[in-house]
Amino acid sequence: MRVTIIAVGSRGDVQPYVALGLGLVAAGHAVTLATHETFRDFVTSHGLHFAPMAGDPRAVLALADRWLATGRNRHALPIAREMFRALRPMLAALLADFWRVSQGSELLIYSPVATPAWSVAERLGIPGVAAYLQPLHRTRHFPAVGVPGSVRLGGAFNLATHILTQQFAWRPIRRQVNTWRRDSLSLPPAVGYGPFARDRPTGAALPTLYAYSPLVVPKPPDWGPAIQLTGYWVLGPSQDWRPPTALEAFLGAGSPPISIGFGSMTPSNAGRLTAIALEALAATGERGVLLGGWGALGEGALPASVIAVRDVPHEWLFPRMRAIVHHGGAGTTGAALRGGVPSIVVPVGFDQPFWAGRVHALGVGPRPISRRRLTAERLAEAIRQAVRDDAMRSRAARLGLALRAERGVDVAVAEIEAIARRGANR
Helix, strand or coil: CEEEEECCCCHHHHHHHHHHHHHHHHCCCEEEEEEEHHHHHHHHCCCCEEEEECCCHHHHHHHHHHHHHHCCCCCHHHHHHHHHHHHHHHHHHHHHHHHHHCCCCCEEEECHHHHHHHHHHHHHCCCEEEEECCCCCCCCCCCCCCCCCCCCCCHHHHHHHHHHHHHHHHHHHHHHHHHHHHHCCCCCCCCCCHHHCCCCCCCCCCCEEECCCCCCCCCCCCCCCCEEECCCCCCCCCCCCCCCHHHHHHHHCCCCCEEEECCCCCCCCHHHHHHHHHHHHHHHCCCEEEECCCCCCCCCCCCCCEEEECCCCHHHHHHHCCEEEECCCHHHHHHHHHHCCCEEECCCCCCHHHHHHHHHHCCCCCCCCCHHHCCHHHHHHHHHHHHHCHHHHHHHHHHHHHHHHCCHHHHHHHHHHHHHHHCCCC
16 A cells, blocks of 8 residues: 655654654555655655655744743644744645645545645545644543643533634635635535544544553543544664764763753753753752753753753663653653653643643653743752652653553554555545
């Protein structure tokens, strides 16, 4: 079967789809991963065919970070609205790319930002599978991602937040998507937003796979059988990968350190975050590994008890840590939980507060600290709790063991093959 995976976003948004693609290849399928030019080497180094897509994720994340740093747009809905306005010119190029990269495909898989690609599957008459990293379907059991977790007003309110969030995502692009459907795909206007539409002409729900574990977010009972939780799609280090010599020497020279990193977000105040991290580590007497990602975290002079690295596979690094400070992105959260040590989550926006809330609710990390409220004193206190709370450490170890036993990619591949056999979108 010829499969095209369309993944739009940051490194953390793309990496799980590389893992899924490798699983499909191992099952005998031909896979093309369509994503940004930035990730060409990352995709091809794992042996997958690459197709380029429009957009520079670094520029988008830098724009988002500047908005978040102002403190005015604190939650996902206003941020999303502003980003849709800024990125609307890019949408035309992406829509054209969705059609171009899908030619010759027998099954199409698309990430959240690539959701309009459901229209391509419809036009080609092939199965289309939504493959998401965070819960986006409507439910009465928790509010929509992006709504403050402290707001608890019951099932009707939760359902309303999902409806509102989906409308925020759909309405700014509805006219453009429907014009594309009419002029480029010869399709009638869509009355709802792909997998989330409740009024599809066939009445059938579009199949959706969620790449996280039900041990972390259980499947709500009001989600139907078309929605499946597979477990995480884990991409381990390649066989020829070796850790940097300096990092190996650092890890072997003392007790397990604290990992501190903020993913692909490009911090506008990386110097301040580095100073906070160093002060908190000094106050607690802990060693540290600073993960730079795409930002400048860890630049400058560092004490002997701290090392900065740019790009180290989380699956290798996190189990070797004493605790993990991270931003709460979906992929990083999953890797941290699999690492089996407590997480200290410093969320910025988007889905990060949701995952931060789940970490705390599961009892495997201290109360989250928003980046706006982050100080060396608060971070030091959270580190002390993470390294001294034996019950928390035991819960984190048990959860990590259970998550490492899951086979999310295998489950997803089996579901995709079943969807192909059913011809779910025909």
